[in-house]
Amino acid sequence: MARVKKIRTRVAIVVAVAVLALFGSLQDVDDQLTDHWLALLLTPWLLIVTGPVVLAVLIRCAPADRRRAMRSALRTPLRQLAWFISTLLLVPALVVAVSVADPSQLGGTVGAGLSIACVAAELWAVFLFLFASGAVVQTGFGTAAVHPAAPALLTCILVWELAAVGGLPAGPPVIAYMLLIGGPSTVTAITWWEIHRLRSRYTVTLRSGPNPLRPETAPAMSWRAAVSQPRQ
Template identity: 60%
Template structure:
């Protein structure tokens, strides 16, 4: 049997609950948006023709190692300006990566289709329907943000009086936040899956990832911090990703018989 909360604790618990409630609401919105992005861009797409658990585990290890290095660099810098610059670079990378992928994807896919035997090219071109569908859905997540804000502006919920107006304003803010979360999680998902281009050729995601990391490194320039550390971060990240991609392509050839020209 649960014991009632002492009346003297209410003045202490109420400010804590008021402080935590927006954070809990944001977490719920982010979790819902992440699930929606997974359903649309992962579960709703065709499964990859080849799944190598060993490669998947090493990619996970590499991702967490990159996170640990980022945290260590932020802690070691100590300088607020360098820390702010480093965090800004991470956000710019997140927002820039899908668009670089959209620009580079047709080139990589075109080369792979050109290298393939003539008998395979028609099948590969047909498999492009899945990536094109994911591309259209990604643009839809981006268009959802201004569409929601424009709809809220047309409805103008602040003109509604009393509690109804407050509820409409909160609902509008929640919808806008959810759309932003959806776009961010969609960006992460399409970069990780390469818009489902593995359906065209199993080596496409690895090739796209290698091209993408070097493009980001070239556009972003030197990270913040001491020059020696900045050069290590600039080259080390893309180099490790490229090495992992080469190993993945090698395993596709040796274990699954998948060749770049096949």
């Protein structure tokens, strides 16, 4: 399964580069890079909005004797959400702290050193947030603890949401629409395959909830597939 996802991601990159080379301009290349970063920043918030709905449906469809355990497992995604929000708040907190302290007023070597240290701390906080964004998208905020199929379902929903907000890629209209729909369609097919494997190998279905005897069967979430959708 992991190999299939890697192949799919590589093919998407090759196709995107080929379309840009044949039909795109420098502006299209710049738009492609911008869309990728915007998708990386937007995806965690789409997860925060979509995740509770998906988890609520999965818990509601599960047998009554498993719902309590699934609700208890919500502590894992809630804990990861709290860490993510903390990394987000750290950036403006450092900016405000530096503005209030204003180490440049000290002057001399000490003031310059403190100013450089503050800038380095702010950059570190920004990169920490970007890393946290990729991490929470890859794990789906740890939703596999609630249901093994949750990360795959969230990936499938996210790629369609990103395709809806991302707009058409470069190229003739026919090719652009094929790329716009083709990317999410392949992710949907892989998601269906993952869920089928969970059912056939581990007797885990969407309605039955997680198999209490095989809790390690959750498929990994493909964040690269999710963030590559807007302009494939």
